[in-house]
Amino acid sequence: MMQTFDLEAEGLRALNTALQAQTRETNQTSWQVLNPKGAHAVAVGLDAPIDVQVKGSTGYYCGGMNKQATIRVAGSVGPGAAENMMSGRIIVEGDASQYAGATGHGGMLVIKGNAASRCGISMKGIDIVVHGNIGHMSAFMAQSGTLVVCGDAGDALGDSLYEARLFVRGSVQSLGADCVEKDMRPEHIELLRGLLEAGECDAKPEEFKRYGSARKLYNFDIDNAGDY
Amino acid sequence: MRNDKSPNIPRTEPIMSATFTPAVNAEIRRAAATGIYDIRGGGAKRRVPHFDDLLFLGASMSRYPLEGYRERCNTSVSLGTRYAQNPIELDIPITIAGMSFGALSGPAKEALGRGALAAGTSTTTGDGGMTPEERDQSSKLVYQYLPSRYGMNPDDLRKADAIEMVVGQGAKPGGGGMLLGQKISDRVAEMRTLPKGIDQRSACRHPDWTGPDDLEIKILELREITGWKVPIYVKVGATRPYFDTTLAVKAGADVVVIDGMQGGTAATQDVFIEHVGLPTLACIRPAVKALQDLGLHREVQLVVSGGIRNGADVAKAMALGADAVAIGTAALIALGDNDPKWEADYQKLGTTAGAYDDWHEGQDPAGITTQDPDLMARFDPVEGGRRLRNYLKVMTLEAQTIARACGKNDLRNLEPEDLCALTIEAAAMAGVPLAGTSWVPGTSGDIT
Numbered sequence: 001m002m003q004t005f006d007l008e009a010e011g012l013r014a015l016n017t018a019l020q021a022q023t024r025e026t027n028q029t030s031w032q033v034l035n036p037k038g039a040h041a042v043a044v045g046l047d048a049p050i051d052v053q054v055k056g057s058t059g060y061y062c063g064g065m066n067k068q069a070t071i072r073v074a075g076s077v078g079p080g081a082a083e084n085m086m087s088g089r090i091i092v093e094g095d096a097s098q099y100a101g102a103t104g105h106g107g108m109l110v111i112k113g114n115a116a117s118r119c120g121i122s123m124k125g126i127d128i129v130v131h132g133n134i135g136h137m138s139a140f141m142a143q144s145g146t147l148v149v150c151g152d153a154g155d156a157l158g159d160s161l162y163e164a165r166l167f168v169r170g171s172v173q174s175l176g177a178d179c180v181e182k183d184m185r186p187e188h189i190e191l192l193r194g195l196l197e198a199g200e201c202d203a204k205p206e207e208f209k210r211y212g213s214a215r216k217l218y219n220f221d222i223d224n225a226g227d228y
Numbered sequence: 229m230r231n232d233k234s235p236n237i238p239r240t241e242p243i244m245s246a247t248f249t250p251a252v253n254a255e256i257r258r259a260a261a262t263g264i265y266d267i268r269g270g271g272a273k274r275r276v277p278h279f280d281d282l283l284f285l286g287a288s289m290s291r292y293p294l295e296g297y298r299e300r301c302n303t304s305v306s307l308g309t310r311y312a313q314n315p316i317e318l319d320i321p322i323t324i325a326g327m328s329f330g331a332l333s334g335p336a337k338e339a340l341g342r343g344a345l346a347a348g349t350s351t352t353t354g355d356g357g358m359t360p361e362e363r364d365q366s367s368k369l370v371y372q373y374l375p376s377r378y379g380m381n382p383d384d385l386r387k388a389d390a391i392e393m394v395v396g397q398g399a400k401p402g403g404g405g406m407l408l409g410q411k412i413s414d415r416v417a418e419m420r421t422l423p424k425g426i427d428q429r430s431a432c433r434h435p436d437w438t439g440p441d442d443l444e445i446k447i448l449e450l451r452e453i454t455g456w457k458v459p460i461y462v463k464v465g466a467t468r469p470y471f472d473t474t475l476a477v478k479a480g481a482d483v484v485v486i487d488g489m490q491g492g493t494a495a496t497q498d499v500f501i502e503h504v505g506l507p508t509l510a511c512i513r514p515a516v517k518a519l520q521d522l523g524l525h526r527e528v529q530l531v532v533s534g535g536i537r538n539g540a541d542v543a544k545a546m547a548l549g550a551d552a553v554a555i556g557t558a559a560l561i562a563l564g565d566n567d568p569k570w571e572a573d574y575q576k577l578g579t580t581a582g583a584y585d586d587w588h589e590g591q592d593p594a595g596i597t598t599q600d601p602d603l604m605a606r607f608d609p610v611e612g613g614r615r616l617r618n619y620l621k622v623m624t625l626e627a628q629t630i631a632r633a634c635g636k637n638d639l640r641n642l643e644p645e646d647l648c649a650l651t652i653e654a655a656a657m658a659g660v661p662l663a664g665t666s667w668v669p670g671t672s673g674d675i676t
């Protein structure tokens with residue numbers, strides 16, 4: 001049975017307390033949150049295999065540090081959505097502001113609209129699929145995980161990248177320091193096919209280009225000092 | 229000097245420049261040879277006005293002292309009473325500052341936990357995440373929330389007894405972390421989700437918030453995730469202490485931690501350590517003034533760090549208005565860092581006990597700032613913990629001795645009125661009179 005929670009009437013503390021109280025064995029697996037009205041820290045710190053539907057747009061850090069839960073936002077999200085997510089899925093039907101998926105360690109973030117700057121900054125294992133475009137400085141210092149962009153990427157994509165993989169279908173305004181285009185090999189097509197499918201996206205993997213780290217900044221070298 | 233050969237003409241002596249000293253010239257030659265700045269550990273080594281420039285006045289005709297060992301002098305303090313359900317209750321006002329696992333070995337972290345537990349105080353994680361060694365030993369563990377977010381996860385966050393939002397560090401206000409390839413062992417690499425053996429230059433700004441307005445929302449999120457149970461500290465490097473304190477409080481901090489320029493670091497550019505930030509002495513009064521102006525002095529606690537070495541430093545920081553202090557370097561020395569017993573090894577590294585600061589190279593003869601198994605085996609965490617406990621007890625007794633001499637039955641009753649300064653600089657920075665005068669330089673202006 002669907003549990004319905006009116007955020008406006010019952011307040012943020014009560015919402016997060018109720019959602020965080022769910023365990024792996026819960027039978028209250030289906031939740032909807034009404035009247036989010038741009039509230040911050042909605043459905044943060046969850047740790048149970050539950051479905052949460054947020055009926056509207058949220059403010060900062062929606063779904064922050066999520067584990068296991070599937071959170072679907074029928075609207076747009078403010079800065080830092082799904083920040084430091086560990087596992088589970090967060091699907092945003094609208095657009096995402098800055099730092100979407102920042103430092104995420106696992107799970108999948110799907111943004112059906114566009115994402116603003118610094119999408120996937122410092123990501124550490126999360127998979128992010130953006131149906132639209134992403135802003136500048138995305139995947140800055142990204143360590144691990146995969147960022148898939150069906151539209152275009154802004155300036156300085158993948159600056160100071162570590163081992164995260166980036167796939168972009170459209171144009172890239174510019175690559176950041178130490179980020180280079182790489183070959184698309186069959187295993188990348190396969191990886192991408194799976195991510196696109198999981199990300200509810202019907203784009204064709206063959207249309208994407210792959211970007212990754214040139215690994216020139218990994219150990220200090222005076223001849224690369226200009227890139228720092 | 230013209231080299232006139234005539235024996236009757238007196239020669240000028242060779243004079244070394246006060247500007248181009250041998251150390252300065254050596255650094256120029258090193259830079260010219262390598263093309264990279266000098267990186268090292270530790271804090272500012274140059275002399276800056278410090279607690280040594282202050283004196284306590286003690287009791288006399290107008291103040292009566294308390295009996296040593298007989299009349300109680302309280303040393304306990306609660307941190308985080310503003311919003312947290314479970315403030316940190318410390319028996320002594322000396323905490324162990326955040327030092328990263330990665331910079332320090334696992335056994336060194338364990339020793340810090342053991343010593344702190346035995347002395348009734350807290351320890352703090354650091355860049356690189358929470359280790360079981362420290363969590364298991366330390367009963368009061370502060371979890372640092374850093375720009376890099378290495379090893380950051382909600383389970384560890386919820387295991388923490390407090391959360392410290394690190395905005396900056398005194399050794400490098402405005403700088404990020406640095407852990408060079410030599411020290412990235414398999415375990416360190418895995419905890420940080422990075423390849424082994426690469427240089428880690430962690431970010432200097434948080435990835436998902438920028439200014440104090442964002443920070444307020446970030447703190448809300450952290451509280452929502454941890455159920456408003458644990459205190460949230462905000463740590464800043466000493467730069468603009470009045471405004472930084474005001475903004476940290478506005479953002480919702482339970483505790484403000486201010487770290488002065490003498491504060492240690494695991495590894496940073498020497499130029500950063502020596503030339504950016506304020507001396508610890510200079511930042512306490514402005515921070516306290518900020519809390520007083522907000523009507524929150526003592527309700528939001530102030531922790532001060534950077535060059536705290538003994539009970540006198542503790543007492544002086546508290547007399548200027550701090551609620552507690554934190555120590556990094558001194559704790560490492562208590563564990564055995566820079567101990568002359570390893571002098572032969574220090575010599576091999578081209579240095580000497582007391583000056584060794586290449587902690588980033590991972591070759592620490594004392595086995596503390598290393599990930600090398602052979603060197604780590606030199607360090608016994610149980611013995612290290614005991615030494616740290618002893619040292620913390622001594623500092624506490626020293627601070628109590630001073631407080632009783634000033635007639636105070638609680639360390640926090642010490643006040644600026646108990647102090648005078650030996651130099652005009654220290655008088656101005658601490659806002660106390662120059663010894664033997666009633667002159668407090670700089671008081672006509674605004675303390676901010």
Ligand SMILES: Cc1cc2nc3c(=O)[nH]c(=O)nc-3n(C[C@H](O)[C@H](O)[C@H](O)COP(=O)(O)O)c2cc1C
Pocket residue numbers: 269270271325326327328331332353354355372394396397398463487490491492493494533534535536554555556557558587597
């Ligand atoms: C080896 C070492 C590692 C440190 N690592 C961190 C860290 O990870 N995060 C942090 O905020 N500060 C770190 N610091 C700074 C300390 O938390 C603290 O601010 C400083 O050591 C206090 O000054 P003191 O060393 O003079 O006592 C480190 C310091 C040292 C000596």
